[in-house]
Amino acid sequence: MTNQTEDRRPLSRQIADELRNEIESGQHASGAKLPSQRQLAERFSAARNTVDEALKILAQEGLVVAEHGRGVFVRVKQPLIRLGSDRYSPKHRETGLSPFLIECARQGKVGRFEVLNIERIKPNKELAKQLHVSEKAKSVLRRENVFYADADPVYRVTTWIPWRIAQGTGLLQEEVPHQYGIHGVFEEKGHVMTRINDEITARMPTPEEVRYLNLSPGIPVIEVMHTSLDQDGEPYEVTRFVMRSDMNGLSYNVPVE
Template structure:
């Protein structure tokens, strides 16, 4: 079944139902966590086939508005607390906590933060990493550390860090637990690299299959892709990290002077 919109274009019944349910979700008539009527109920209410209802629900799921739970039904995606990292996250005033920026934000929200180490290796840097760190791309010139960060039971970020090998060699950066009270940045400072400036390059995209699996991403949820470069007091880049963040659980906040 199709109808026409205000411009005379033909609109499939599945898209019309999806638009009606989307409007109910956005207006709050269907609140976060609310269960949608069953396929049978929606089909009867709108006098359409159940496979048409199924297509409408798929459109909503791909938009990140609903989640299907096997054996229970389809629910409006619940509102979740966002792990929001700001431009001050590396400030020395947080050093006394002994927590990384992510773990500190978790603690503020009463969440249990942790990380899982996926990989530590000496390797060749990707071309974009080599260019930003001013390293040769054809040599094993970096240490690569890859982790997944969790808040309670939710994997929130996949984090890949590249460190020039002369900085990392012979340090606890080669271990799962760096063991420094100020984390990896404490080790950088001991190696003569104190953070003076950061450069964050931010984009949004749909996840790769590997990222979808690592972050347990529901259908339709994109990721924030943050490429972070640490720059020392001499103006030299000494560390680059790619944060791939679940967009439904993550945010960024910047409060900086206009120069």
């Protein structure tokens, strides 16, 4: 650290900056344990509180993770699972695997998902508009899932389907009644996916999402609002993906129209 008496930045920032430098220059390898807070406090002639503050800054940047009783560690970057614009492409049918499972397999992981709940609901205003259904009735089927790669929760997924389409298809059951999954069901009903519309945002997770996705501090989520459009341009399904950004990315390889 440079001349402390001249430096007007808060001490906790200075310590954070110094440690960040050390990490980025490779003095603390990925996964390595940093000196304890008490050791750092002595080194920087600061109170332990102040060191804790500095480490919280780095944790918030996603650079380090504290583990209670063990120490503070340089965060190990995970390879990203890339959800692609081709994730619904018919070309993936041949393998019988969804793109998520393919990507997991490519990384030597086992992908799976759990059904949280399935319910027939009244849509809110916006959803009713998007799906061209009535706002007054229980006109929509909602399915909520969590996707896992090995033991790590990766996405929180909610799918909304107009009841006129879901009706009588068995989509009220956990088990999806089609070998090509939910989109196989839609095709049988005469809705061939022709275009998709994905609206993407990023934000910090809600406390509920922190629980579901087992998120540590400093990890934002990516939210994708996806709409499927059929051969007539009619929307027939909306899905929201909430993804942990430390394990996920998106990829759109598309023609310019």
